[in-house]
Every structure is written in C-alpha cells, then in structure tokens.
Amino acid sequence: MTLSQLSRLCFIGLSLCLVSPHSAQAKNRDTTLKLTPEICITSSDNQACDIDIELHWTLAKDELICILSNNIAYPKWCSDSVLTKTLRMKIHTLTDIEFIMVTKDSNRTLASAKLKITSAAQPQVRRRYRNPWSLF
Structure with missing residues (x-):
C-alpha cells in the first residue's frame, strides 16, 4: 500500500x-428541555429560593419521558402520555438544581436544564487602609 x-x-x-x-x-x-425561569435571585446568600418553574420539552419522536433532578426533594417524575409536554413545579432550594430528561423505557439521557440560584447581595470587599501608590 x-x-x-x-x-x-x-x-x-x-x-x-x-x-x-x-x-x-x-x-x-429536535429534542430540547426548556426551563422558565432559568435564574432565581435571592436577597442574601443564605436565603432559600421560592419559585414556580415550568419545564417544557420538544422531542424528535413521540415517546414517554421522565424528569430527574439532582435534588432529593424533587423525585423522579414520568409522563403517562406522549401528549404531555410541560411540567410545573414549586421549588424551594438553597442550591442550583439540574433537571435531566430521560426516556422512560431505556433511561437514555435526552436533554437537561439548570436552575441557577443567585444572590443580589454585594460581596463584602475588604478595603486597604493605605493607597496603592503610597511610598510609606
């Protein structure tokens, strides 16, 4: 050769x-998982986020799906009909939550979406007592 x-x-x-x-x-x-809203803003770092979310999905082919999350407070949810395309939930959390859409029969991952928790509080910045240009 x-x-x-x-x-x-x-x-x-x-x-x-x-x-x-x-x-x-x-x-x-053609397979997507959309989360609305994607961000929850809290007033401080240790305040929980209380929010109503909606998961909406589109599939390349009609099949039954399940939604999993990395938060044990929100167990696995599975659809009973291929016509179901949305899921509404009330969320109470201190940390980010990732939702994963899988097929019901084979548990194959199709798509994912993440709810991000953000604090509106400004971080405390320590001020230097002398100016950076000071010679003494």
Whole structure:
C-alpha cells in the first residue's frame, strides 16, 4: 500500500468518524428541555429560593419521558402520555438544581436544564487602609 493510498484511507476513515457524531447530533437538535425561569435571585446568600418553574420539552419522536433532578426533594417524575409536554413545579432550594430528561423505557439521557440560584447581595470587599501608590 502506497503512502497516497494510506493517506486517502485515513482521510476516509476520519471523515466517517467525524460525520457520524454530527449526524447523531443533528437528530438530537429536535429534542430540547426548556426551563422558565432559568435564574432565581435571592436577597442574601443564605436565603432559600421560592419559585414556580415550568419545564417544557420538544422531542424528535413521540415517546414517554421522565424528569430527574439532582435534588432529593424533587423525585423522579414520568409522563403517562406522549401528549404531555410541560411540567410545573414549586421549588424551594438553597442550591442550583439540574433537571435531566430521560426516556422512560431505556433511561437514555435526552436533554437537561439548570436552575441557577443567585444572590443580589454585594460581596463584602475588604478595603486597604493605605493607597496603592503610597511610598510609606
């Protein structure tokens, strides 16, 4: 096998490797999980966020799904109908929560969304007693 034949074979092999993830990714572009709102703003760092959220999803093909979260206060929820496309929840948390949408039958991850908790309080900044340009 000559060097040119080997380079063509490598190029073909690389192009196949590069094409297959993109084609799989193109199929998943139709599957989304949207969280509204995405951010909860609290007045201080140790104050809990109390908010009503809505999860809305679209799927590439109709199938039953489940929503999981990384917070034990919000257990696994599964749809009973392929026509269900939204889930409303009341949230009470001090930390960020990530929601993951999986297929009900195979538990394959389809999409995810994250609720971010942010404090509106300004962090305490320690002031220097002397100016940075002072010689003494």
